[in-house]
Amino acid sequence: MAFTHEWGDDVALFILLLLTTILVLALAWLSWGIWWRLRMRPMMLLLTIFLLILLIMAWSGMAFSMKNVILKSLWQGAFAILILLDAGWCLTLFAMKGYEYRHRKVPQVQDMIVLGAYLKDGHEVGPILAGRINRAMDLAIQQGSQATVIFTGGQGFDEQLPEGVAMKAYAERTFDYPEKQLLVESSSRNTFQNLTFSKEKLHDLNQTILIATSDYHVLRASFLARRVGLSAQVIGAKTTIRVRWRGRLREYLALINLQQGAVLILIALIFGIIFLMNFFL
Missing domain, CATH: 1.20.5 (Single alpha-helices involved in coiled-coils or other helix-helix interfaces)
Structure with a gap:
């Protein structure tokens, strides 16, 4: 050319x-x-x-x-995708808010799963993770200390012990709860594995379980619980505004990644349609 x-x-x-x-x-x-x-x-x-x-x-x-048709199509396609991502962000925020703040009555459950998070200084439970544990343990105690609580989280490359182990130790120090009903899952590396590996420790797969996480993480945790095949109600521990907004952005990107095949097809269709319109019109 x-x-x-x-x-x-x-x-x-x-x-x-x-x-x-x-x-x-x-x-x-x-x-x-x-x-x-x-x-x-x-x-x-x-x-x-x-x-x-x-x-x-x-x-x-x-x-x-x-x-030039190619450059024009590239730029218009990028503009269309930006608008699409912005609209998706708004819709995701709306959905996140709905999941965070719907006040359904929490059912009596046999099992609870507490999702892990990064350990502060590589060895201790930080504020975000403590919020998740506190929310689950408070509910377990309110329900008569009958439920089995599973702390799930593996060991990151810069962590000195698995998250699940640190979470259980924190719960034992902080709450008066039967030790035999506090279980650990320490092999997982992400939320999907958290739920998949914890599923093996549940009493009854046909009953509703409770999953405790942070407020900004409730939507994706609910989505992944359904994908794993769990009947679950997800509750979110409150976080600070700054943490919540950072978390929401990460969650939006993670949700897109979960549907990356559909996203790539959509992007290809957008560029294809725009190119054909510029070429023939």
């Missing part, structure tokens, strides 16, 4: 648009960070929104002015 003047203009436009995108996103992130840390007036939030609107205007206007 010859490098024409038209192609060169489009490449320059493509690079300019990419640099504009990076600059606007950096400014938006900076203004949001200032607003978040200093709790300033809503002006910073309005500035963030204004910068993002500027980005959308630049993106759409400059993209449609490109003449």
Whole structure:
């Protein structure tokens, strides 16, 4: 393909648009960070929104002015995917909030699973993990200390002992609960394995169990519990606002990863449709 003047203009436009995108996103992130840390007036939030609107205007206007079909399709496809991801993020947040704050009565259960999390300094239970344990143990005690509580979590490469072992030790120090009803699963490396390996320790697979995790993690834990084949009610321990929002972003990306096949097909369809529209229209 010859490098024409038209192609060169489009490449320059493509690079300019990419640099504009990076600059606007950096400014938006900076203004949001200032607003978040200093709790300033809503002006910073309005500035963030204004910068993002500027980005959308630049993106759409400059993209449609490109003449090369390939570059034009690439940029418009990226714009469509960004909108799709943004819409997905909003819907996921809505679903997360629904799962976090629905106040259903917790049933009497025979088994509880407490999902592990990273150990503070590699050997002790930190605030997030302590919240999960406390939530489960409080409920177990309220129900007459009859349930078996399974602490699930393996040993990370920078941890000195398995998470499940540290969790059980914390529960024994903190709560007056029958030791024989506190079990450990210490081989798992992720939430799916947490539930799969803990499933082998349950009394009755046909009865509803309780899964304790953090508030931001409830939606994915519920999804994975169904995938594993567990009848479960998931409860979330409250976390700080900062931890919750970081966690929600990670959870959104993890949910996308769980459906990566469907996501890749959707991306291919978006680029294909846009390319055909630009080529034939």
